[in-house]
Amino acid sequence: MIIRIKTHPDSKKERIEELSPEKFEVWIKEKAENNFANNRLIEIIGKYFKIRNNQIKIISGHKKPNKIFEILN
Numbered sequence: 001m002i003i004r005i006k007t008h009p010d011s012k013k014e015r016i017e018e019l020s021p022e023k024f025e026v027w028i029k030e031k032a033e034n035n036f037a038n039n040r041l042i043e044i045i046g047k048y049f050k051i052r053n054n055q056i057k058i059i060s061g062h063k064k065p066n067k068i069f070e071i072l073n
Contacts (some may be wrong), residue, residue, distance in 0.1 A: 001022075001070070001071040001073075002021070002022065002059070002068060002069070002071075003022050003024060003045075003068070003069050003071065004022060004023050004024070004040060004066065004067070004068055004071055005023075005025070005026055005041070005066070005068075005069060006023075006024070006025045006026070006029075006065055006066050006067075007025075007026050007028060007032075007037060007041060007065050007066075007067060008025070008026070008027040008028065008065070009027070009028050009030060009031055009032040009037040009065075010028075010031045010032065011026075011027035011028060011029060012029070012039075013029075014027055014028055014029050014036045014040075014044065015027050015028060016044055016045075016048055018060060019030075023036070026044055026045075028040050028041055028044070031046045031069045032065075033069075037040065038058065038062065038067075041067075042056050044056075045069065045071075051071065055073070056069055056070075056071060056072070057070045057072065064071060
């Protein structure tokens with residue numbers, strides 16, 4: 001499954017909002033440096049979908065707020 005996520009790093013609170021089955025917005029406390037925000041984003045997605053973190057792969061947008069992820073089954 002492919003999902004698109006718009007991230008908001010360095011937020012005061014963490015939350016995830018489902019805009020559609022394939023589109024999400026996620027607010028993250030971590031800063032967007034040294035891959036901290038991406039790693040935390042993977043953890044949040046894993047909890048949301050109730051899967052392990054190694055089943056989530058960033059396809060594009062490593063250094064951008066809009067990212068595309070693949071959820072592996």
